Amino acid sequence: FFDMQHSNNAARVRLWLRKKGLPDGAVDTTVIKYADLQSDEYEKVNPLRKVPALIDAFGKPLFESDVILNYLEDRFAGQGAAPHFTPGSAEDRAFVRLLIRIHDTYIASPNSTQPGFSHTQGAMYLAPYETPFCPPRRAMPDRATRAAKLAEIWKQLLWLEAQCRGPYLAGAAVSLADFTWFPTAVFMRFMLPLVFEWPAVFDEDQHFPRLAEWYRHCLDSDEAFRTTAAEILEHFEACERAGQFESILAETHDPGFKWKYP
Template sequence: GSLCLDISRRAVTHENQCETWFRSVNPQGKIPALSISQTGQVLWESQVILQFLEDSHVALGGEGRALVPLAPLDRAHMRLVVATHDLYLASPNCTQPGAFTHTQGCMYVPPPHSKHVTTRWIDRPTRAAKLRECWKQLDVLESLCRGPFFCGDDVSLADLTVFPTVIFFLFFTPRVFGWEDGAVFHGRPRLKYWFEEGMIALPAARRVHDEVTTALL
């Protein structure tokens, strides 16, 4: 795009994440991580990386639209969407093995004693409560979606943050919980419009959708 940074991507498997070389990149052992070759500095945490890319775009005089709105209240709205996602759906974050899983993990973290268990698991009552929380937080996101994008007419970091999680909901809920296709959007017309008309119409977002869905299949 218009960002004058040379970025090369490296895919990392779950096995890689447990290896010592990756721990020296990100001591949390999580993806994403961004290594800056000029300085040797490494960044991790999605919001830190996104904000760095946004700041670089502005600092380098990048052309095109910024991904953070200008008006203070719009910026606050964007951060509210991000906080809703990161604190209530994507948390708790933890690096210890065991029953410490984020809310959205109810879709794909295996049950205890399953042959798929590696480091984490979720028992049945906990999974049910987490799924209920997902349902509630989707309603909160619905109420925060101004349309067509979360902050109105322009795409922002809020959209980039929520988009992959909604792809996960659409992919996993029919397969894991037997929901009918699109049930994620039942009673949520703004989220449906945002996803189907706003996001999918953006070529970069469509690419992410296709990449994530192909990887999950």
Template sequence: MLASRPVASNAACSNRRTKSRSLTMNAQASGAHGATRTGRMVLYDVPLSNNGARNRYIIRKKGLENEIDIVSPQTIGGLKSPEYLALNPQGKMPLLVLEDGTAIPESEVISQYLLDRFADRGPSLRAATPEARARAALATRLHDLYICSVQAAMYRRMERPEERAAQIGQIAFQLGVLEGVVQGPYIAGADPTSADAALFPTFVFLTFMLPRYFGWRDVFAGKPRLAAWWRTMQADPAAAQIMLEIEGGLEGWAASNRWQEQGILDQVANTSFKWAY
């Protein structure tokens, strides 16, 4: 699903008319080239977004800040605005729009695109061997399929406490699976890869919310490899910046009593369910 549309940005408006291009089978328009208004790539994302944070990490590690503007979807009316939905029908962030207007959704697809296109800039962020690349891909896939799909159990209203408890249990189980995948010191070995970029932001979510609202003593208890990986990542300035951005957003949620307002604290008070692991 690669769609291309004109992009609004913070830059001064241009009268230049841009056209759409789509690379999908069911595209409404194809063949014509549009362009971003700045002439640079645009990543639609916000600081709190853990999926987008993997792309922000790569942008900083590779020194791409001058090539890619990072802007909020609000600059074009928000995730569900017609303009945004024309770029990404899923109405989700992150979304990368290339200089010619081609839109690339899905954070892992964006990560791999950046690694391909900027292979000669900064660290490769790809593991050195096929086996290590398989390890990185596996960790990323486990994370995307089995943790991201239920992460909202930590912070969103859900009517049924048993559903929330089952999803918290699923997160705990997947941490055990990941413990068996991490090579150390980074996920796929000696150097950081796109897998570290993908997992670290979600671990900021986990370490913030699970002890605070679900009674976990330590997210890394009994998981020495993940614990060592977490310490390694925190020594990385690009990861530390991601942590500051995400925690800043979560502190804002905490200040507005989000977990009370969403009925989460009331559900967790029901001890007939297991919340802490």
């Protein structure tokens, strides 16, 4: 398993591994840096040059986090501390898949490997020009694009709020949907108030009470969620101290766009 500390898509696999509780060595993990993605060696593993990636039991590479999670669910079904994280009924399984699909399509994927394309979540942290934290091919120079992506985040959070069944997203049991959304929620909880002066997302009950309760439940009841959140925050808190968000903060002074929600 090829992992990266601050990647939300890789973190969902880390969460699965921690909750699954497989014996040591069942899934080997290699933590890589952003520069490693550009190597010829890594391109053989994932031609998209992204994380996560995984080498399956037959030595074949897999990539795309949802594909990896479903492979691990099948490969290790009935093993470990929890037999599975997939609901029993067809309807509940479809609901979990829907929650994941919305996240992966409308929040976490640019749906293109070409320069200048960014996932919606990139509006929170990709600079408008090249910086030590943002290579030029990933920069988001268009303020209208950033503002539109922020509107999309708000829209999808409203949708997720309405869908959340509690105490986990899909009901009583933790599922792949929680592993998928939780690391991204850590991003949002940290960056949206800091950079765009949003309400304390997932910390207050006025706008997203169900999601706030879900987030608290994940943190309060489970060391795996707490550890994963701490890893992500450690990275972005260091980036904040180093000035990663300053160029984006400067853009938010432009009154021609809506940056703050609601």
